[in-house]
Amino acid sequence: MTLDSMTEPLDVDGVLDNPRTRIVVCCGSGGVGKTTTAAALGLRAAERGRRVVVLTIDPARRLAQSMGIDELDNIPRRVPGIDGSAGGELFAMMLDMKRTFDEIVEAHADKDRARAILENPFYQSLSAGFAGTQEYMAMEKLGQLRARDEWDLIVVDTPPSRSALDFLDAPNRLGSFLDGTFIKVLMAPAKLGGRAGMKFLGVGMSVMSGPLNKLMGAQLLRDVQTFVAAMDTMFGGFRTRADATYRLLQDPGTAFLVVAAPERDALREAAYFVERLAAERMPLAGLVLNRVHTSGAARLSAERALAAVENLDGDGIVDRVGGQAASRTVDDPGTLAPTDLSSPESGFPQPASSGVAAGVASTVTTTDTTDQQHQSAPADAPAARLAAGLLRLHAERMQVLARERRTRDRFTALHPEVPVAEVAALPGDVHDLAGLRAIGERLADRAGAGSARETDEDAPARP
Amino acid sequence: MSSMSRLHVVSGKGGTGKTTVAAALALALASGGKRALLVEVEGRQGIAQLFETEALPYEERKIAVAPGGGEVHALAIDAERALLDYLHMFYKLGSAGRALKKLGAIDFATTIAPGLRDVLLTGKACEAVRRKDRTGRYVYDYVVMDAPPTGRVTRFLNVNDEVAGLARIGPIHNQAQAVMRVLKSPETAVHFVTLLEEMPVQETADGIAELRAAGLPVGAVVVNMVRPPVLDEAAVEAAAGHRRAEVERALAGALERTGAGGSADAGRTGRVEALVAPLLEEAREHTERLALERRGRADVARLGLPAYELHLLGDGVDLAGLYRMARELRRQGMTGTA
Numbered sequence: 152m153t154l155d156s157m158t159e160p161l162d163v164d165g166v167l168d169n170p171r172t173r174i175v176v177c178c179g180s181g182g183v184g185k186t187t188t189a190a191a192l193g194l195r196a197a198e199r200g201r202r203v204v205v206l207t208i209d210p211a212r213r214l215a216q217s218m219g220i221d222e223l224d225n226i227p228r229r230v231p232g233i234d235g236s237a238g239g240e241l242f243a244m245m246l247d248m249k250r251t252f253d254e255i256v257e258a259h260a261d262k263d264r265a266r267a268i269l270e271n272p273f274y275q276s277l278s279a280g281f282a283g284t285q286e287y288m289a290m291e292k293l294g295q296l297r298a299r300d301e302w303d304l305i306v307v308d309t310p311p312s313r314s315a316l317d318f319l320d321a322p323n324r325l326g327s328f329l330d331g332t333f334i335k336v337l338m339a340p341a342k343l344g345g346r347a348g349m350k351f352l353g354v355g356m357s358v359m360s361g362p363l364n365k366l367m368g369a370q371l372l373r374d375v376q377t378f379v380a381a382m383d384t385m386f387g388g389f390r391t392r393a394d395a396t397y398r399l400l401q402d403p404g405t406a407f408l409v410v411a412a413p414e415r416d417a418l419r420e421a422a423y424f425v426e427r428l429a430a431e432r433m434p435l436a437g438l439v440l441n442r443v444h445t446s447g448a449a450r451l452s453a454e455r456a457l458a459a460v461e462n463l464d465g466d467g468i469v470d471r472v473g474g475q476a477a478s479r480t481v482d483d484p485g486t487l488a489p490t491d492l493s494s495p496e497s498g499f500p501q502p503a504s505s506g507v508a509a510g511v512a513s514t515v516t517t518t519d520t521t522d523q524q525h526q527s528a529p530a531d532a533p534a535a536r537l538a539a540g541l542l543r544l545h546a547e548r549m550q551v552l553a554r555e556r557r558t559r560d561r562f563t564a565l566h567p568e569v570p571v572a573e574v575a576a577l578p579g580d581v582h583d584l585a586g587l588r589a590i591g592e593r594l595a596d597r598a599g600a601g602s603a604r605e606t607d608e609d610a611p612a613r614p
Numbered sequence: 615m616s617s618m619s620r621l622h623v624v625s626g627k628g629g630t631g632k633t634t635v636a637a638a639l640a641l642a643l644a645s646g647g648k649r650a651l652l653v654e655v656e657g658r659q660g661i662a663q664l665f666e667t668e669a670l671p672y673e674e675r676k677i678a679v680a681p682g683g684g685e686v687h688a689l690a691i692d693a694e695r696a697l698l699d700y701l702h703m704f705y706k707l708g709s710a711g712r713a714l715k716k717l718g719a720i721d722f723a724t725t726i727a728p729g730l731r732d733v734l735l736t737g738k739a740c741e742a743v744r745r746k747d748r749t750g751r752y753v754y755d756y757v758v759m760d761a762p763p764t765g766r767v768t769r770f771l772n773v774n775d776e777v778a779g780l781a782r783i784g785p786i787h788n789q790a791q792a793v794m795r796v797l798k799s800p801e802t803a804v805h806f807v808t809l810l811e812e813m814p815v816q817e818t819a820d821g822i823a824e825l826r827a828a829g830l831p832v833g834a835v836v837v838n839m840v841r842p843p844v845l846d847e848a849a850v851e852a853a854a855g856h857r858r859a860e861v862e863r864a865l866a867g868a869l870e871r872t873g874a875g876g877s878a879d880a881g882r883t884g885r886v887e888a889l890v891a892p893l894l895e896e897a898r899e900h901t902e903r904l905a906l907e908r909r910g911r912a913d914v915a916r917l918g919l920p921a922y923e924l925h926l927l928g929d930g931v932d933l934a935g936l937y938r939m940a941r942e943l944r945r946q947g948m949t950g951t952a
Contacts, residue, residue, distance in 0.1 A: 181628020181763055214813075276776050371781040412629065416660065447892030451869075459868035530848035537853045538864035540845040541893040544900050547844075579906055580812040 158563050160597040161437035161570035166406050167196040167304070167595075174297065174399070175436075178309045179410035180420040184441040187581055187590060188410050188574075189308040190218060193241055194230075194584065195591030196304050200237035204296060206307040208246045208289055217583045218243040225250045227296075232584050242302070251288040252278035273374045285310040286320075294396045406436035409569075411562075413443055413555035418562045425566050437570035439594065440559065444551045444576050453549035456542040463539045572597075618950075619803035619833065621743045621796065622758045625767040625821065626807030627814040631838045633660040634931050634939070635807045635924070636760040637686075639836075641940035642949045644684030648755040651742050652677070654690040655735040656762060661688050666933055672696075674742075681941070687754070689742070696734040732773040737789060740796040764806060764821040771797055771804070772828045803833030810837055810910030819917060834948060835919050839926040840907060847901040854894045862890055922946045 166172055177189040186207055193205035204227045207215065218230045220243050227242040256268050268274050289310055296305050399405065407428055411421035421438060428435045528540045563571070574593045581590060622639055626632035637652060644650040651674060654661045659669045665677050670690040677688040745753045762770045774790040774797070781787045796802060806821055808814040818835060825832050845853075853861045866886040914921050924942055927935040943949065 183629060272780055276780060370783070371786070374780065414629075416658075416663075417629070447895055448889050451889060455869070455872055458872040459865070462868040462871045463864065527843035527846045528849045529846065530852040532849060534857060534860035535864045535868075537845065537849055537857065537861050538868060540849065541853065541861070541865070541890075541897055542868070544844050544896050545893050548896050579902065582812070 158567060159570045161439070161572035162597060163192070163195075163572055163595040164199065166408075166436050167192065167201065168199060170303065171404050172406050173304060173404040174293070174402075174406070175304065175306045176309065176400070176405065176407045177307065177410050177439075178407060178424060180417050183410050183412045183417050184574075185410045186214060186308045187587070188408070188439055188441065188594070189306050190214060190243070191581075191587045191590035191594060192408075193243070193304075193306040194233060194587045195595065196306070197230075197239040197241035198234045198237060198588070198591075200239040201303040202240045202301075203304045203306060204242040204244065204302045206244055206246060206289070206292060206296065206305060208285060208308050208310045214582055215243075215245060217581075217587065220245055225254075225292075230584075246285070246289055246292055248285055248288045249278045251292050255291065268378065271374060271378045273371070273378045290396045290400075291392065294392060294399060297399060400433050401431070403434055405434055407433055408436050408439050410439045410441060412441050413558050415558055418558055422562055422565055425569055435569065437572060438562070438566075440571055440573045442576040443559075443573045444548060444555060446545070446548050446552060448545060449549070449552070451545060451549075453546040453553065456546040456549065460539045460542045460546070463535045463542075618800055619831075620752070620754075620756055621739065621802040622756060622833065623761045623767070623771065623802065623804040624758060624807060624836075625761045625764050625804060626836075626838075627764050627809075627817045630807045630809050630814055631931070632763070632807040633658075633760045634664060634936065635805075635836050635838060636758050637661060637664050638924075638936055638939035638943055639805075639948065640686045640756070640758040641678060641680050641684075641937065642943040643756040643758065644678075644680035644686045645940070645944060645949070646680075646682040646684060648680070648684045649753070650680070650684065650686050650756040650758060651754040652686055652688045653739050653742065653757060653759045654688070655739070655759065657690065657692070659690060661690065661760065664931070664933075664936060681937070689738075691735050691738050693731040693734055696738050699734075699738070732770050733777050733790065733793075736771060736774060736797065737793050740793045743796055743801065761804075764817045767804065767821060768824040768828050768830065771825075771830055775828075798829055798831065800831060802831050804830055805833040805836055807836045807838050808910075808914065809839050810907035810914070812906075812910065815910050815913045819913070822917060822919070832919060835914055835917060835921045836943075836948070837911070837914060837921055837923045840923050841900070841903055842925050843904050844900060845897050846904070850894065850897045850901050853897070858890070862886055865890065865893075920948075922948045 166175065175189075175192060177185050177192070179185050189207060190205055193203045197203040205218070207220075218241075219232075220228055220230075225244060225247040227244040230241040230243050233239070233241050253269060256274075257265050260268060286309075289307070293305065293307050296302065409421045409424045409428075411417040425435060425438070528536045559571075563569075572594050574590060577586075577589070581587060622636075622643070624632050624636035624639060626635070633654075640650040640652040652661055654670070661677070662668060662670045665688070667677060670677075670688055672690065672692040672695045674687045674689045676685055678686040680686055739757060739759050742754055743752075743757045747753050761767050774793040778787050778790040778794065781790070804825055806818045808818045822832050869886060869889075922943055923946070924939050927938075931939075
């Protein structure tokens with residue numbers, strides 16, 4: 152399967168090799184292989200001669216270990232075992248949120264004030280990772296790494312946010328909050344001392360202080376006030392940094408890659424992301440579509456393969472699973488589909504108390520392990536049954552292909568201008584440099600997932 | 615064990631289908647005349663999409679009828695509205711609430727101090743768990759929460775402990791403690807959705823350890839998207855090896871008989887030979903996948919929790935698939951009563 156002419160293939164190597172590309176941001180919803188993609192891109196860029204640092208947020212343990220980082224220590228470490236013949240180097244680091252936050256405080260406040268902040272209970276809760284802090288700190292760290300200018304290229308993975316867009320909003324939200332009235336109100340009593348503060352703020356504060364005090368308790372309000380007051384001197388710095396990070400993301404030297412899997416939710420999120428990046432005038436390089444399924448026998452359709460299974464079935468040798476698979480063709484999700492939401496139980500002969508056995512016979516999901524083993528064809532099964540198994544697996548594959556293509560087409564219809572790199576699904580997990588290298592090759596293969604699949608995984612990296 | 619629980623929190627690594635499993639569980643629990651509330655906390659409107667309805671407002675509404683006369687209601691919690699609710703719990707904050715909003719306090723609470731957002735979300739869910747009607751009966755027999763992903767769920771659930779520590783007296787403190795009492799009681803069960811792959815299983819193990827360390831009740835593991843086995847390794851190797859010729863003949867015969875309508879020549883032996891290699895390749899990927907799943911299944915078994923398995927729905931999850939999943943969870947006993 153190759154991309155249709157509608158979409159342009161993403162030139163991954165073009166992005167990685169361009170000396171003007173200084174930052175690559177991988178974003179997308181959770182579970183689409185964002186971290187793996189970031190690591191694979193970093194490795195590929197390094198082996199093509201660039202000095203690269205990969206900033207990961209909360210990577211899976213094995214993936215982190217594959218790059219030689221098993222500590223959350225905020226220090227970029229050199230990744231051993233890469234091919235440095237092109238003169239490149241790879242560093243990797245894992246974000247330590249709290250440490251990053253502490254460092255900002257230490258860098259921007261004098262010693263006493265820094266201690267007051269670091270010891271404040273409200274600060275401790277905030278910095279230790281209330282959801283959202285990760286986004287700020289990831290962007291902060293990105294800004295720091297860029298400012299150090301020690302690397303040609305920074306590849307950054309974005310946090311697994313509730314919304315993949317959160318990290319874009321982080322700098323702005325912080326900025327607008329810092330200019331906000333609320334913070335002035337919060338700070339006023341601490342700065343001016345009780346009564347004077349009230350008088351100064353007039354009505355606003357008298358409405359405020361009562362409820363806040365009662366609600367939060369005097370001690371918590373005091374903690375927050377102390378915190379805010381102590382942070383006061385740093386706010387100018389925060390604002391400046393937030394603005395700088397935002398501009399950095401808009402810089403032409405930044406390339407956003409939206410990462411997705413060919414699934415409805417992930418691609419919907421990807422579409423939002425593409426639109427949002429455009430609205431923020433941030434440079435989108437393209438879409439990376441991970442885990443795309445392919446077939447070397449795509450000309451044999453699912454329908455025809457299943458029809459052939461039925462022919463074999465006529466000989467009475469195909470087991471029950473085959474019949475079930477046959478009932479779930481691409482356009483007919485099966486006879487179990489309820490057509491009327493108001494009375495779905497009519498399609499489901501499953502009384503709450505006793506209908507279990509009846510349900511099992513018609514369901515695809517039988518789950519007892521021994522039962523499952525019983526169902527798969529053994530090596531000495533009749534040839535027709537082996538053939539039926541091959542056809543059935545192929546039909547399933549073609550159904551997955553069709554579904555993925557529909558999902559992808561929906562995206563490309565909305566955003567035909569976005570270049571796409573398809574990465575063929577690997578049957579197993581990736582957790583070493585060889586695996587990352589193979590992903591990198593698939594990413595860079597501009598002919599798309601179809602031909603990437605024919606590449607020998609064990610072949611050495613292309614010159 | 616989960617039959618006792620009334621609050622079912624469903625977490626899982628991104629991409630494992632936790633929203634789908636949460637919805638299926640709500641359907642399963644509601645089966646046979648019960649009322650279940652399905653709560654969404656991440657503002658994605660995933661539930662509405664799953665049930666093929668328009669976006670959910672911030673109000674509880676009936677979203678599906680469960681087999682046997684049950685009802686599933688759904689609620690997408692909006693943090694800002696929940697905060698105003700929360701303030702109303704303590705005061706009649708008409709003008710003061712508006713003043714807070716104007717000053718940016720609501721923004722502060724729901725975005726800059728996002729921990730407060732988690733307080734509100736868990737608080738709202740616990741309120742639904744405890745809510746009773748005039749006759750003293752629970753309004754919902756079950757509440758199912760589509761919770762944040764594995765990496766964040768412990769912190770999310772435990773946020774009220776932290777708040778109770780920060781606000782050591784006063785109504786916020788009391789409210790936070792009341793929420794923690796529900797969350798740490800046997801009324802609550804936190805389930806993890808995983809795939810039979812190394813990373814999600816590892817994350818599940820880590821998540822369980824974190825939950826236990828925080829004293830939160832661990833429920834079950836739901837293994838999603840399991841591949842139904844079709845051919846085992848020995849069968850594929852036999853078909854690729856000494857039995858290749860007879861398998862090819864069987865394929866050729868079967869395809870020839872389906873020739874009508876399609877490209878008729880595809881059934882000819884020469885064409886079939888070209889087909890066999892890619893079909894065997896697909897079958898090998900299948901057995902590789904099965905081997906991966908076997909290892910994953912052994913790892914899941916070592917977690918020592920009840921585990922339930924759901925097969926991959928090849929066409930993606932539609933409403934029919936959701937009901938099938940619900941029925942399967944009941945059949946396997948996740949709802950305790952099946």
